[in-house]
Amino acid sequence: MYLTRFRLNAARPGARKLIASSQALHAAVMSSFPDLLPSAAGRPRVLWRLDRNAAAELLLYVVSPGRPDLTHLVEQAGWPAAAASGTPGWQTYGYAPFLDRLDKGGIWNFRLTANPVHSVRVRDGQPTKRTAHVTTQHQIEWLLGRQEVGGFRIQEKPQERRRTERGDLHQLVVRDQRSLEFRKTGSTGPVTIKTVTYDGRLEVTDADALRKVLTEGLGKAKAYGCGLMTLAPIST
Template sequence: MTYLSRIRINPLRSRSRELLASPGALHRWVAYAVPGPAEDERLLWRLDSDNLHRPQLFALTRSKPDWTHLVDEAGWPASDGDHAIVRSYEPLLEQIAAGREFAFRLTANPVQNSAKPVKPTPAQAARLATPLGEGEHRRGFRLAHRTAAAQLDWFLSRTAGWGFDVPASRTDDPAPGLVPDVPDARDVPDVPDVTADADRPGPAREVRIVQRRRHAFDKRPGGPRVTFHSATFEGRLRVTDATAFRTRLLDGIGPSKAYGCGLLTLAPLAPVTPLTARKD
């Protein structure tokens, strides 16, 4: 059995400020919610802090969690309403089928592998300076994508392997004069093919980046420093491979899963209200 939880966080409490400032600390408190070892659970979680006054924690666990400790220390234990909602994930998994569309949200750590960083850190420079033995190969470096364009490209270039695609935006063509006309090389002699696919931007997709952050914190008091960049994507997706998609829902997407990345959550698509003619 798998469970999805949503916990309300009170940002004014002292414990909350500690947890909101450090993904490492929040990971430990999420792990306290389940009785077994965290590595057996393959915990996934995400902190949604769009509204700084009402942040919410989402967590996916394989055993039923108890969030009493988090509500007591970082929530509103004496207030009305649902402090922590826990629901079985199975009904959602049963709805997954090729062709189904959902609204989605994902916080991920977009990275690339490079054999030689352009500006290596001292630790990376030391690794590069270490001589290799015969037949040895140096493992590549995991580097963060830091621009929104690179992060979005990272996401869109991998969705097929994750079992879904992001449909093109449902927008009308721009009015004449709002975008420059691009000449067709077939109509202009001796002009390079400026409409070649390699130079042509792809169609706009139903996805946007709603938050980008750089995280830096100590893994433990006095321990090594952890630094990574995250991007939160939301939009609309269409399932293309139900099996691969269920795997990503359960196992997460990308690195830094222990620090709040990788949890893909779904919601029903909002109905589209058709425009009607005004009646005077």
């Protein structure tokens, strides 16, 4: 497995086009793997996430079973002149050594962009429909409900840091809520996906289960930049 980071040059029209369209960015990411055919059945999962840390700091993260070649992204949305002079256009790291170091009880900061949804039935007798969670509390509950199977536990805040006596329990922030709207082939109308980004702190409860989350993703809409969780040492 590999973890790749690529910084987009927000001043370039090609970068702005990719930022504006999850479909276009997904296609660009998948074009980084010459051995993966778009129509191949059972092809390995490639996860990606776009972090919008600031207007000029747009970072694309990719977790993949193979090493990507992002030359086309450098040319379209990066700094081609810098790359031509020897400055790497992206950084790719072997992911296995990090994954192997995960142990039960370890504490990490994490970031996750996800598509928190639930199934509802509007009328009796009708099939359920997948619907996005729209309130922060329900979005938090969606993630908390995946802790056990995901092999992690969101850390609680010390009592003195909680803003209210009953709420604000976890070391978790929900931010950057976005609605992605696009048309899929064969669809009669636009498709809308609601995404949110979680920043928080977790404890590893099952290292194998968490490794699966980190390499296979969490939740729906993985093709559209959702599901990729990354970890960072708490010192950062």
